[in-house]
Amino acid sequence: MLTSTYTLVALSVEQTTVRGALQSLVEDLHALPGDSTTLALGRAAQLCTSLRQIYDSCHWRKLDKYLVPALRRHTSAADGLLHELDQLSRNAAETIYVAEACVARPDRPVQREHFCGAVERCVAALRHRLEREEHELFPLARSVVGDGAWFAIANQMLAHDAYARERRDASGNSPGYATAGHGGAGHRTGTGAVALRGHDSHAPAWRTVPLSVAH
Numbered sequence: 530m531l532t533s534t535y536t537l538v539a540l541s542v543e544q545t546t547v548r549g550a551l552q553s554l555v556e557d558l559h560a561l562p563g564d565s566t567t568l569a570l571g572r573a574a575q576l577c578t579s580l581r582q583i584y585d586s587c588h589w590r591k592l593d594k595y596l597v598p599a600l601r602r603h604t605s606a607a608d609g610l611l612h613e614l615d616q617l618s619r620n621a622a623e624t625i626y627v628a629e630a631c632v633a634r635p636d637r638p639v640q641r642e643h644f645c646g647a648v649e650r651c652v653a654a655l656r657h658r659l660e661r662e663e664h665e666l667f668p669l670a671r672s673v674v675g676d677g678a679w680f681a682i683a684n685q686m687l688a689h690d691a692y693a694r695e696r697r698d699a700s701g702n703s704p705g706y707a708t709a710g711h712g713g714a715g716h717r718t719g720t721g722a723v724a725l726r727g728h729d730s731h732a733p734a735w736r737t738v739p740l741s742v743a744h
Contacts, residue, residue, distance in 0.1 A: 533679040537667055539686055543590045544659050550583045550636065551652050560650055567638040568645075576630040577625075580648055584625055587618075587655065592662065595682045596670060604673045610665055617658040626653040655744070 557576060557661050561568060587593075627647035666714045674682075 531669055532676065532683050536679055536683050536686065537671065537725065540590075540592050540667070541663070543592065544663060547583065547587060547590075547655070548659060550586075551655060552681055554555070554583065554648075555652055557730050558645060561641075561645075566641050570632060570635060570639055573639040573644055574646065577628050577644075580628060580651060581625060584621060584651065584655065591686050592666075593686050594689070596666075596674075597684055599674055600666075600670055601676050603675065603678060606673055607666070607669055610661070610669065613656055614661060614666070617661070618652050621651045621654040621658075623721050624648075624654065 554576065557579070563571065597611065600611070624647045628644055628651065631644040631647065
């Protein structure tokens, strides 16, 4: 029980980090000048990059690296919920493509309503996923995953953290959240950095569409 509690608390910290990054992005979006139907390309592209980095970081959460595989191994009870979470990730991916298309042509103005709507829909899909993970996936995992599996997950997470610390110490970098590949530079979105990208050779299972959040 203590091991499962430790693990779920550690996973909740990641959830909080992603929520903070999303909230910061929304605040930046709402701070855009409201006196025009178009946006400056540079500012829109910056927001779009921040959104992509937050979204990509979700691929590498410990939840997807360790908890979801354990659930899939130990029970089929989570299959329906995991499928629905995957769909939310695909929905987010589709809206990011829309936002990125808005800034892909430097010879065209960025339509404010179209761009902001896409960003807001992506944020909503990611937030919905986080909520369902916390209110449905975590309680289900607590009830169906055995003590031995929780112990293994906790060990994997501790090893992951130790490895990340070693890499930071070796490179002389301060703790941060990589967003552009393993060990990449961190990116801030107002109030904090986005979530840590893993160094595992096995991608999480939600990578089911190009650049999507995958299981």
